[in-house]
Amino acid sequence: MKKPLLEVKNLKINFKTYAGLVQAVRGVDFTLYEGETLAIVGESGSGKSVTSNAIMKLIPEPPGIYADGQILFEGKDLIPLSDKEMSKIRGNDIAMIFQDPMTALNPTIRVGKQIMEVILRHKSVPKHEAKERAIELLRQVGIPMPEKRFNQYPHEFSGGMRQRVVIAIALAADPKLLIADEPTTALDVTIQAQILELLKEIQKKRNTSIIFITHDLGVVANMADRVAVMYAGQIVEYGTVDDIFYNPKHPYTWGLLGSMPDLNNKSDEKLYAIPGSPPNLLHPPKGDAFAPRNQYALAIDFELEPPMFKVSETHYAKTWLLHENAPKIDIPEPIVRRMERYKKEAGLNE
Structure with missing residues (x-):
């Protein structure tokens, strides 16, 4: 049986601003197991990146506030740790792949040296061995002529190749957990597919756990084991990929699925668009935060926040539509x- 690697419990992150207190993450719970990929999906502003940065303890305090909750990594709560204590964990046990490779890399330092820095910081190895390992990492992430590329600067690489370098840096100290924060957003579609395939290969070879942050449900289908759908700083639906794609229960998940473009569709079927915009978390709405945008909202949605209803052993959703007295929609x-x-594309139709 797989062991939990990361357990996030009732996580609440606030930000002090001139306008007031922004409640960016409002009671998030999830568990990540060894060798598993969890995708966290939702629109911009839903709290995905704040959650991932909180796990790395990259939320600046102030203005950020860890208002409540626990982040248990291998049973140890990361929230009380000092920056010095966290620096031993960052890169070594937990590593991050950022969205824009150009800002993640230092333009004045050769890429090989940037990979070597991580190895030398976390591993007790001589420089020549660190260099050999850095070259091997470049090879593993699919960069041709790694010995030559080792001595080049980031501006000499294409966008896709720069992202491969960022992945090599993230893998340099053999982390147990890899957080990929929208790692393909800045890349074109063809390169996106290559980077996703690379991450899948890495996980298979190394048994690394991955948290994959994205706004694109289409990316999730072939990438994740489980999915957490976030809205307004909360997880509103949580389940396996099959649960979310073939038996979605929350109207917000329906909206995300409906707004995915289908390149194989030759009809004139229009894309579904979720009306309205996410709420201002300076003043979180009463009841269900999604209610003003939900055409199926019930009267209770505007008064009382729904609990997380259990659909199955693996599937949960935060909507009053799952209450036994709710109308069937x-x-x-x-x-x-x-x-x-x-289902047809995945060969799941009977």
Whole structure:
């Protein structure tokens, strides 16, 4: 049986601003197991990146405040740790792949030296061995002529190759957990696919656990084991990839699925768009935060926040539509058609 590597419990992150207190993350709970990929999906501003930065203790205090909760890594709570204590964990046990490789790399230092720095910081090895390992990492992430590339600067690499260098740096100290924060957003579609395939290969070879942050549900289907759907600083649906793609229960998840473009669709079917915009978390709304944008909202949604209802042993959703007294709402037809296409493409139709 797989052991939990990371347990996030009732995490609340606030930010002090001139306008007031922004409640960016509002009671997030999830567990990540060894060798597993968890995707955290949602629109911009839903709290995905704040959650991932909180795990790395990269939230500046002030203005950030760890208001409540625990972040247990291998059973040890990271929140009380000092920056000095966290520096031993960052890069060594938990590493991060950032969204923009150009800002993640130092433009004045050769890429090989940037990889070597991580190895020398966390591993007791001589410089020549660190250099050999850095060259091998460049080779492993698919960079041709790694011996030559070792001595080049970031501006001499393409966007996709720079992201491969960032992945090599993240892997340099053999971390147990890799956090990938929208790692393909700045890349074109072809390169995106290559980077995703590379991450899958790395996980298979190293048994690394991955938290994959994205706004694109299409990326998730072939990447993740489980999915956490975030909205307004909360997880509103949580389950396996099959749970989320083939049996979604939250109207927000329906909206995300419906707004995914289908390149194989030759009909004139329009993309679904979720109306409105996310709430201002300076003043979180009463009741269900998604209610003002939810065409299926019930009266109770505007008064009382729903609990997390259990759909199955692996599947949970935070919506009053799952209450036994709620009216039965069918998933909108355009989303059903998309789900059917996903099943067909995955060979799941009977």
